[in-house]
Amino acid sequence: MLGRGAIWGRVASASVSLLVLLLISTELEMLAGKLFPRFHKSLSELQEEGMNAINLPLSPTPYEVHPEDTLLEENEVRTMVDPNSKNDRKLQELMKVLIDWINDVLVGERIIVKDLAEDLYDGQVLQKLFENLEGEKLNVAEVTQSEIAQKQKLQTVLERVNEALKVSTRSIKWNVDSIHAKSIVAILHLLVALSQHFRAPIRLPDHVSIQVVIVQKREGILQSRQIQEEITERDAFDTLFDHAPDKLNVVKRTLITFVNKHLNKLNLEVAELDTQFADGVYLVLLMGLLGGYFVPLYNFFLTPENFEQKVHNVSFSFELMQDGGQERPKPRPEDIVNCDLKSTLRVLYNLFTRYRNVE
Numbered sequence: 001m002l003g004r005g006a007i008w009g010r011v012a013s014a015s016v017s018l019l020v021l022l023l024i025s026t027e028l029e030m031l032a033g034k035l036f037p038r039f040h041k042s043l044s045e046l047q048e049e050g051m052n053a054i055n056l057p058l059s060p061t062p063y064e065v066h067p068e069d070t071l072l073e074e075n076e077v078r079t080m081v082d083p084n085s086k087n088d089r090k091l092q093e094l095m096k097v098l099i100d101w102i103n104d105v106l107v108g109e110r111i112i113v114k115d116l117a118e119d120l121y122d123g124q125v126l127q128k129l130f131e132n133l134e135g136e137k138l139n140v141a142e143v144t145q146s147e148i149a150q151k152q153k154l155q156t157v158l159e160r161v162n163e164a165l166k167v168s169t170r171s172i173k174w175n176v177d178s179i180h181a182k183s184i185v186a187i188l189h190l191l192v193a194l195s196q197h198f199r200a201p202i203r204l205p206d207h208v209s210i211q212v213v214i215v216q217k218r219e220g221i222l223q224s225r226q227i228q229e230e231i232t233e234r235d236a237f238d239t240l241f242d243h244a245p246d247k248l249n250v251v252k253r254t255l256i257t258f259v260n261k262h263l264n265k266l267n268l269e270v271a272e273l274d275t276q277f278a279d280g281v282y283l284v285l286l287m288g289l290l291g292g293y294f295v296p297l298y299n300f301f302l303t304p305e306n307f308e309q310k311v312h313n314v315s316f317s318f319e320l321m322q323d324g325g326q327e328r329p330k331p332r333p334e335d336i337v338n339c340d341l342k343s344t345l346r347v348l349y350n351l352f353t354r355y356r357n358v359e
Contacts, residue, residue: 072217085211094208098191101202105132117182123154133198151176165197188231208232237342255348262289274341279304280313287320290355310337
């Protein structure tokens with residue numbers, strides 16, 4: 001029998017997780033068959049559903065589909081969000097954070113967004129949002145009524161957005177048709193990418209995902225399968241925090257040894273990663289030590305007195321990292337200042353992988 005630690009150590013992999021679930025259900029079925037015979041049938045059905053999910057990727061759809069969704073050509077594929085997924089707490093939180101952010105950006109435009117799908121599909125709000133974020137005016141019609149005109153406008157806006165985001169064609173998870181069709185999955189992917197690229201002063205909830213139903217017509221029969229679409233991603237530190245605290249401590253010790261190796265040259269020493277980097281001073285000094293240059297004291301606050309000065313220091317350290325050839329760290333400066341350990345570890349680990357051989 002699998003122990004709890006062995007099970008949760010595999011959670012990061014969806015396929016392994018499903019196999020573990022099947023193993024658990026098998027054990028529970030055996031136990032229930034002996035102790036509670038009346039539960040035996042339901043557990044057996046659960047195991048069968050799990051086996052079907054693996055062995056029959058496209059099985060006849062068990063979902064209630066709207067009439068317009070049944071009007072598919074042979075082999076045509078359509079995606080839709082599982083209705084139960086829309087009520088997910090983290091998904092609702094993500095949408096609220098994004099709506100509030102958009103409304104803050106567009107406060108001068110007298111535009112109020114209430115529903116992401118209904119308000120963004122025609123390109124009008126996306127145009128204004130991008131213009132305010134990028135600081136440039138797009139050459140598109142202000143008001144478009146027909147579907148053709150709306151899609152033409154969307155095409156122009158998305159081309160400029162994709163150019164600014166510098167995303168490869170293979171990485172783009174939105175297009176004119178999906179946005180105009182009010183696909184909440186595509187719209188969320190786009191807004192998350194925009195908020196991260198323009199360093200929006202918001203904090204997105206971690207690892208938000210949506211259960212997506214993919215429907216296809218085969219030999220006149222509607223068939224479906226489900227996939228878990230990640231909107232905000234997990235990384236190795238998410239897994240460490242959730243499932244491997246012992247390994248997390250090893251990483252922390254390694255990073256403390258790394259930073260102290262260099263900070264000791266200035267008679268400085270770190271014991272707590274989350275708090276001692278929160279004002280940005282050690283990050284700035286560390287960048288100078290790693291890069292082999294002196295950072296003028298007038299470029300940052302050596303003894304920051306408030307939140308804004310601390311954010312300035314962290315932001316300045318991020319600029320030094322970029323000047324050194326690194327990508328801008330994904331965490332927000334505000335997260336570091338707020339003593340978010342996971343964000344601090346991400347920044348320091350990137351420095352470690354780049355400069356670990358520097359003496």
